[in-house]
Amino acid sequence: MPEPTKSKVTIPPLNSRQSIPQTNVNKTQNIVEEIVKTINGLPDGLKTYPIRDLVKHAEEFGPYLKQQRLETNQVRKFLDAVNRLKANLVETGEFAKIKTEVVLLKPKLAYAAARQKAAKPLGEVMSAAIDEVHSKEDFERLVQLLESIIAYHKAEGGK
Amino acid sequence: MKQLRVAEKAALQVIQEAIRVLAVWTNSKLKEKLSRLIAAGDNDDVIKKAVAQAQKLLSWNSKGEPKALRLLFDSINLEKDKEKKSQNQHQHYCQPDVIAERNPKIPYPLEKEPSLEDFIKLKYEIKQELDKLDDDRDRDLNNLSLLTLILEKYGSFISFGDSDVALIDIARSTAGVAAALANNPESNNLTLIAGDLSGIQKFIYTISSDGALKSLRARSFYLELVTEEVVQQLLEALELPRTNVIYAGGGNLYILAPAIESVKINVAEVRQQFNEWLLGEFQGKNFLALDCLDFPITDITTEKFADYWSELTSKKLAVHKSRKFAENISKFLQESDSYEPCKVCHRDDVESAELKQLNKNEPDSVLACETCCRMFELGGQLLKVEVIVRSQSENFEDKFDTLTFELPATDKRDAKNVYYHLFHRWKQIVPDNDTALLVNDWNIEHYKFSQFKKSFPLLLGNYAQESSEEKGLIIRANEMAKKAKGVNRLGYLRMDVDNLGRIFAEGLGENKTLPRIAGLSRQMSYFFKVYLNSLAEFRQENFLNKNKLIADILHKKAEFLTPKKRDNLLFIYAGGDDLFVSGTWNEVVEFAFDIYQCFRAYTGNNPDITLSGGISINDIKFPLYKAAEESGEAEEKAKGNGKDSLSLFSQVFKWNEWLGIEDNKIIDSEIQKYLHSETRPKLLGILPFVERLEQQDIGVNYSRNFVRNLLITAEIQEKALEKFEDNKKSEEALGTRYYLHLPKIAYTLARLPKNVLDDTEFRTSLKSPYNAPYFRAIATWIELLNR
Ligand SMILES: [Zn+2]
Numbered sequence: 001m002p003e004p005t006k007s008k009v010t011i012p013p014l015n016s017r018q019s020i021p022q023t024n025v026n027k028t029q030n031i032v033e034e035i036v037k038t039i040n041g042l043p044d045g046l047k048t049y050p051i052r053d054l055v056k057h058a059e060e061f062g063p064y065l066k067q068q069r070l071e072t073n074q075v076r077k078f079l080d081a082v083n084r085l086k087a088n089l090v091e092t093g094e095f096a097k098i099k100t101e102v103v104l105l106k107p108k109l110a111y112a113a114a115r116q117k118a119a120k121p122l123g124e125v126m127s128a129a130i131d132e133v134h135s136k137e138d139f140e141r142l143v144q145l146l147e148s149i150i151a152y153h154k155a156e157g158g159k
Numbered sequence: 160m161k162q163l164r165v166a167e168k169a170a171l172q173v174i175q176e177a178i179r180v181l182a183v184w185t186n187s188k189l190k191e192k193l194s195r196l197i198a199a200g201d202n203d204d205v206i207k208k209a210v211a212q213a214q215k216l217l218s219w220n221s222k223g224e225p226k227a228l229r230l231l232f233d234s235i236n237l238e239k240d241k242e243k244k245s246q247n248q249h250q251h252y253c254q255p256d257v258i259a260e261r262n263p264k265i266p267y268p269l270e271k272e273p274s275l276e277d278f279i280k281l282k283y284e285i286k287q288e289l290d291k292l293d294d295d296r297d298r299d300l301n302n303l304s305l306l307t308l309i310l311e312k313y314g315s316f317i318s319f320g321d322s323d324v325a326l327i328d329i330a331r332s333t334a335g336v337a338a339a340l341a342n343n344p345e346s347n348n349l350t351l352i353a354g355d356l357s358g359i360q361k362f363i364y365t366i367s368s369d370g371a372l373k374s375l376r377a378r379s380f381y382l383e384l385v386t387e388e389v390v391q392q393l394l395e396a397l398e399l400p401r402t403n404v405i406y407a408g409g410g411n412l413y414i415l416a417p418a419i420e421s422v423k424i425n426v427a428e429v430r431q432q433f434n435e436w437l438l439g440e441f442q443g444k445n446f447l448a449l450d451c452l453d454f455p456i457t458d459i460t461t462e463k464f465a466d467y468w469s470e471l472t473s474k475k476l477a478v479h480k481s482r483k484f485a486e487n488i489s490k491f492l493q494e495s496d497s498y499e500p501c502k503v504c505h506r507d508d509v510e511s512a513e514l515k516q517l518n519k520n521e522p523d524s525v526l527a528c529e530t531c532c533r534m535f536e537l538g539g540q541l542l543k544v545e546v547i548v549r550s551q552s553e554n555f556e557d558k559f560d561t562l563t564f565e566l567p568a569t570d571k572r573d574a575k576n577v578y579y580h581l582f583h584r585w586k587q588i589v590p591d592n593d594t595a596l597l598v599n600d601w602n603i604e605h606y607k608f609s610q611f612k613k614s615f616p617l618l619l620g621n622y623a624q625e626s627s628e629e630k631g632l633i634i635r636a637n638e639m640a641k642k643a644k645g646v647n648r649l650g651y652l653r654m655d656v657d658n659l660g661r662i663f664a665e666g667l668g669e670n671k672t673l674p675r676i677a678g679l680s681r682q683m684s685y686f687f688k689v690y691l692n693s694l695a696e697f698r699q700e701n702f703l704n705k706n707k708l709i710a711d712i713l714h715k716k717a718e719f720l721t722p723k724k725r726d727n728l729l730f731i732y733a734g735g736d737d738l739f740v741s742g743t744w745n746e747v748v749e750f751a752f753d754i755y756q757c758f759r760a761y762t763g764n765n766p767d768i769t770l771s772g773g774i775s776i777n778d779i780k781f782p783l784y785k786a787a788e789e790s791g792e793a794e795e796k797a798k799g800n801g802k803d804s805l806s807l808f809s810q811v812f813k814w815n816e817w818l819g820i821e822d823n824k825i826i827d828s829e830i831q832k833y834l835h836s837e838t839r840p841k842l843l844g845i846l847p848f849v850e851r852l853e854q855q856d857i858g859v860n861y862s863r864n865f866v867r868n869l870l871i872t873a874e875i876q877e878k879a880l881e882k883f884e885d886n887k888k889s890e891e892a893l894g895t896r897y898y899l900h901l902p903k904i905a906y907t908l909a910r911l912p913k914n915v916l917d918d919t920e921f922r923t924s925l926k927s928p929y930n931a932p933y934f935r936a937i938a939t940w941i942e943l944l945n946r
Contacts (some may be wrong), residue, residue, distance in 0.1 A: 051895060052893075052898045054894075055894075055899065055902060056899075059901075059905075062902070114698040122297050144899060148899075149902075151903050152902050154906050154909065155906045157909070
């Protein structure tokens with residue numbers, strides 16, 4: 001890939017570059033609180049989380065996770081479990097069959113967060129979300145939230 | 160023959176008076192001579208009275224002067240809401256100009272009234288031309304064809320009388336009324352004749368074979384001549400001059416005639432004879448609906464005129480269409496044996512032994528009937544036709560082909576053979592009784608040519624690229640496909656004017672008069688026949704971007720797409736208000752955008768005058784009739800999207816969405832409200848992204864991955880949206896359409912090379928919810944360009 005040499009010239013001075021993440025951290029620490037607060041305030045389960053808000057939140061949260069040096073293999077077990085449940089639900093169409101499993105997602109996150117500090121913010125957000133999953137629609141919204149976060153995380157260069 | 164002379168003389172006198180208006184205006188030496196000619200010309204009271212009455216009816220003021228012409232399209236308004244109506248009032252003028260001899264440029268309107276200086280050049284040219292008409296024997300000054308053509312050439316962009324009525328339209332209308340009155344002086348009525356040669360689509364589009372493109376093109380040419388022949392037969396039978404043809408082309412015709420019983424009888428007889436012939440020739444695939452309607456003479460200058468026009472077209476002709484061949488019932492019911500069908504047109508009444516190989520140069524070519532073989536051969540040669548001679552005699556020197564109409568005898572009319580001889584060069588010796596039809600030709604000298612007794616322009620939308628493999632012939636489908644960018648495919652475009660019926664029936668409000676309806680048809684058909692040829696062949700001179708000023712004046716961002724010319728096109732049919740064009744897929748796509756933008760500018764950006772189009776893209780083995788069907792269905796989808804739309808790659812959007820032109824109207828107000836907090840992206844729509852990526856030249860692998868990811872996202876999005884079919888405006892549906900898939904796009908974008916990501920406009924714009932509906936269209940376009 002050709003490295004554009006010109007753009008190097010226009011890179012801002014080092015100190016100002018460093019200062020950018022600083023403000024971002026403040027802003028994005030708020031993002032965890034903001035998402036959790038939004039989820040806790042939902043009127044009727046996670047399905048009432050408006051898609052637009054969900055995407056907007058993920059758009060901020062994904063890069064924040066990258067900054068925290070989260071790598072997806074640190075939460076691999078959790079992601080795999082969600083994917084399994086998703087496939088399961090597509091197959092059976094019955095939420096009742098995965099209901100218990102959904103509750104068991106939380107310990108997986110707690111386990112990851114305990115081992116890796118970087119997994120903690122995702123753990124906080126997702127467990128708040130899991131608490132609001134009571135139906136098939138809620139679970140679908142959970143998957144949308146997680147997939148959006150991961151997509152934005154990867155878009156920032158996260159692995 | 161006396162009556163012919165009476166009607167023709169009346170018309171001639173009106174046209175001479177119109178020429179005199181030009182002569183006085185430009186101070187040509189002809190003015191006195193014309194005055195003498197008109198005064199002395201006829202002591203015949205009938206003619207004098209007819210001319211005077213026609214002039215009075217149409218408020219013709221012989222002492223008047225030509226003035227600036229307001230754009231007639233500005234007067235079109237379909238908005239019923241009075242308040243909105245006033246907002247729609249535009250003010251455009253026509254540039255005082257001359258129609259060029261060949262390939263005239265598209266005349267875009269001005270926003271300011273032309274100044275006196277603008278008229279000076281025109282006046283000078285008119286004077287030059289008129290002064291040349293001064294000969295001893297006044298041959299030119301009595302040549303109705305020539306004088307009418309001069310009026311058309313020099314009088315199409317100046318007004319006479321009402322400010323939105325062109326001199327040519329008021330002159331021709333007045334002449335037509337005078338001619339009709341001269342034949343029937345005492346009557347208070349006139350008759351309008353309307354004809355519709357239906358089944359053209361069926362006839363043309365059922366063809367399925369290689370070589371079909373050529374046959375198809377020849378067929379549509381042939382049908383144009385059938386329309387012309389119906390007109391000729393009517394004028395002959397009714398003894399009327401050409402000025403009485405209000406409009407003829409594309410299977411439609413309108414003629415002004417006297418309200419006498421013999422007209423009705425003649426109309427019925429001509430109709431019966433043609434249908435008898437069509438039945439024999441095309442197994443009933445084509446049918447001529449032809450009828451007439453009497454109306455009070457005084458209504459030609461009132462809004463009622465349009466009512467008669469629509470009553471005739473939509474009611475009376477519809478009745479004929481609903482009981483086709485009722486007058487030819489015995490022939491219609493004749494049992495004929497059926498044989499193996501012709502592979503091209505599927506007729507099955509031809510004995511198998513009579514079927515021949517369509518393409519003699521290809522050993523495994525399909526078997527086709529004689530007509531289809533003729534059409535195939537003719538189609539290849541139709542690259543250049545300068546003159547067509549309509550004749551009673553079969554033999555003619557130097558013609559390269561002849562089309563024959565062998566009209567059968569009916570109870571009322573004798574059998575009659577008419578020949579249309581085709582020539583590559585215009586200069587031919589034509590017997591006095593024959594007619595020279597000069598194709599897309601405004602060269603005055605040609606109409607003065609002493610060997611042409613009668614000559615008329617025949618307008619044909621007939622552009623075709625020449626083959627580089629077979630000189631002098633039309634490009635072949637496989638040759639064209641090779642020239643396509645990216646994937647080697649052909650495109651098929653069908654397009655027509657939205658709400659055309661309403662534009663004619665309601666558009667002009669209280670001004671639905673004969674001269675305006677005539678002007679409207681004339682200007683519509685100019686665009687689809689003449690100007691489209693110019694645009695295809697000389698894009699640089701005709702596309703509006705060339706004239707920066709116009710683009711600025713119109714406050715529109717005229718998208719230029721690829722700046723190259725795009726002439727690898729083959730017009731199959733273009734006329735009236737619609738077209739069917741094939742070509743390399745990428746050029747057809749770009750040509751469609753050109754046509755749309757040029758047409759909108761040409762019609763003064765009137766919001767009520769729009770186009771809808773459909774494009775299908777196929778490889779050359781795909782049967783043509785299916786391609787025609789597909790593009791037709793695509794066009795229907797575009798109409799279904801609130802019109803003013805294009806359907807391409809199975810995606811339907813407004814033209815401005817495809818082009819990426821800022822237009823608040825394209826986004827539904829509810830959606831606008833939903834997205835209001837978002838800033839509008841710099842790039843909006845489809846084309847801007849395709850252009851950027853093409854310019855970046857990102858390499859095959861990047862492009863392939865990007866396209867694949869974009870398509871996958873589009874697919875997931877479409878699937879997710881399926882459940883909202885009934886409730887597209889719910890919060891959930893809107894969120895799904897505009898936001899849910901943005902994370903995937905962000906991820907896809909991140910995989911693009913750095914130079915693309917440095918293009919902030921591109922990156923941020925593609926991630927904007929405003930562009931969420933366009934993923935598939937963008938991806939498909941890029942994919943086809945790079946495959
Ligand atoms: Zn055939």
